Amino acid sequence: MQPGIVARHALWIARAMARTDLSPLSPVDVQRIEQVCRLQALSAGTLRMSAGDESGRVYIVRDGEVELNHRRLVGRRTVALVRPVGVIGDIPMFCGKPMPFDAVASRDCMVFELARSQLLELLRASPSLALGWITSIAKRMEDTQRRILTVLTKDLRGQVATVLLDEREPAGAGDPVVRLPQGVIAQLLGVRRQSVSRVLAALRAGGLLTTGYREIRLHDLESLAQVAGEPSVPVPCGQGAPPGPARAAGR
Secondary structure (H helix, E strand, O other): OOHHHHHHHHHHHHHHHOEOOOEOOOHHHHHHHHHHOEEEEEOOOOEEEOOOOEOOEEEEEEEOOEEEEEEOOOOEEEEEEEOOOOEEOHHHHHHOOEOOOEEEEOOOEEEEEEEHHHHHHHHHHOHHHHHHHHHHHHHHHHHHHHHHHHHHHOOHHHHHHHHHHHOOEEEOOEEEEEOOOHHHHHHHHOOOHHHHHHHHHHHHHOOOEEEEOOEEEEOOHHHHHHHHOOOOOOOOOOOOOOOOOOOOOOO
16 A cells, blocks of 8 residues: 555544544654554455454454444344444453454445554553543443433334434435444344334334435434434434545555
């Protein structure tokens, strides 16, 4: 990969993970990231990490999407989606625990790879980078707590509306879109697919959205926020957008 492309990717990671109101990452931090990050291309369906694996590497999603799946006696259940700037494997690594989920690319995607030794060396050498990484973990834990509260405190309509708002993606100049099968939405909430379909049909009849194959287009975010019981339209769980077209790199 060309040095200029690596530098642009590293700068994007730095901006996305830094907490600019406290201690933004320095140019030295960016240079350190440049030297160790490695970009990989994953095709849809690729199993990147397995439940039970020792977490010796950390992955940062550059673009695309990775599902975290929990194995059951019959099939798997999606418990979370990891999108650009999302990190996989660092929490079990820091806790000395095996990977609790399978990490599977649900779309063609690009990920940065950092070995455990590389990441720890970077964090030891730079307080600002360590602060940025801690902030990233805190954001993800907050998202998880919010999802738990959604399941425990909202009715099914509110739960579905919350997932739609959290998982929406921009679609150019048009309305935002949720590119998830209804079955995955049901898995995220621990309910039956038929129940989610009924809620979506009611929201569609109210003009709040339209549904298509693996796609739900959101037309009225304010009304969806009211259904979700939110005081305002929440910011999507995704943490940032890539700086430009991704390019594959060999392992």
